[in-house]
Amino acid sequence: MPPLPEKARAELEKDNGPLVEEGLKALQKAVEIKPNYSDAMVYLSLTYRERSHLDADKKLHETDIQQANEWVQKALDIRKGVGRRPPQRRRRRELRSLFLAV
Numbered sequence: 001m002p003p004l005p006e007k008a009r010a011e012l013e014k015d016n017g018p019l020v021e022e023g024l025k026a027l028q029k030a031v032e033i034k035p036n037y038s039d040a041m042v043y044l045s046l047t048y049r050e051r052s053h054l055d056a057d058k059k060l061h062e063t064d065i066q067q068a069n070e071w072v073q074k075a076l077d078i079r080k081g082v083g084r085r086p087p088q089r090r091r092r093r094e095l096r097s098l099f100l101a102v
């Protein structure tokens with residue numbers, strides 16, 4: 001996506017910058033409370049992408065895009081089951097089979 005004209009970018013940052021920052025803080029808190037909360041991670045990714053449009057500095061823009069990519073990858077890993085523990089029902093079944101085998 002091409003960069004916004006400076007006037008439009010500055011106005012957008014003025015109007016939406018604080019809201020975007022508030023959203024990032026809330027989503028980071030959600031992931032802090034529930035580390036495997038993939039929905040919050042996806043929204044973090046989207047919010048970082050939105051914030052990248054508000055950045056006047058190209059390096060900040062690139063950093064926000066990189067963070068967005070990292071968050072979406074974390075969400076995908078969780079949804080694929082990387083680092084996920086087995087569902088409760090499956091663990092119960094495994095425990096039951098251990099007790100019945102004795």
